[in-house]
Amino acid sequence: MTTLQDHYEAKYAAEAHAGLPRRISRVARPRDRFTAALAAIAPRLPAQASLLELGAGDGRIGYSLLAERPDIAHLVLSDFSEPRVRGLRRSFRDDARVEVAQLDAEHVDYAEGSFDAIMMVALIEHLLDPLRAMIRIRSLLKPRGFVYIDTPNIAKWTRRLKLLRGEFPSTASTSEGLITYDGRPVDLYDEGHLHYFSYSSLSRMLIDRCGFSAVEPAPYAVAPLPAGPGHWAAKRLPGLFSDVAVIARA
Secondary structure, three states: OOOHHHHHHHHOHHHHHOOOOOOOOOOOOOOOHHHHHHHHHHHHOOOOOEEEEEOOOOOHHHHHHHHHOOOOOEEEEEEOOHHHHHHHHHHOOOOOOEEEEEOOOOOOOOOOOOEEEEEEEOOHHHOOOHHHHHHHHHHOEEEEEEEEEEEOEOOOHHHHHHHHOOOOOOOOOEOOOOEOOOOOEOOOHHHHOOOOEOHHHHHHHHHHHOOOOEEEEOOOOOOOOOHHHHHHHHHHOHHHHOOEEEEEEO
16 A cells, blocks of 8 residues: 555655756746745845745755845755655755755654744645644744745635536646646545645634734735736735735744
């Protein structure tokens, strides 16, 4: 039987030999999760910040943050997948500011109060127990720290339309969670997405149950809306026109 670990090791096997990731440019109107993360995080960091990215992937967000904010003192890039961790170590081996670690986001063993900011992009939906994981992650923040979370919005207008048609609004696949975006049968249902969030549900969980003091939306335009109208709609009605992106304050 395939385990979660086996799935992610196989899925990202090629990334063990990756080079430096593509640098993201900071833009005023983000159109994807990567440019949105850079736009939200970079201006909020204190000087000499200490950061942790859980589920860092190929490291492109961290790489771009280091370029935008060269005053960052310490950046931990982590992933659950061993091939991705090997790729990160190859890419960042010459940067003394960067530590690479293989971490399970549900069992992070850094000391409490270690980080000014923690980044979780396309991750919380994969966790078995996001409620208890976020309680632990909250404890890792310094007193004025924050967590940036990006996750698919189950209440986005396109998914509401699918529900009206009687279809499952899958968030990482097609054909009601059974086919990958490149046309192959999935190994895990909906590509391993276990939980589905709206702005309201994530905010309530973080404040009511996980100890965060405030949650601030950081919406951005997503396809299929065009850039200009999409940016306007996402800012005014994020629950309908943006994926979920929030700053959760300690």
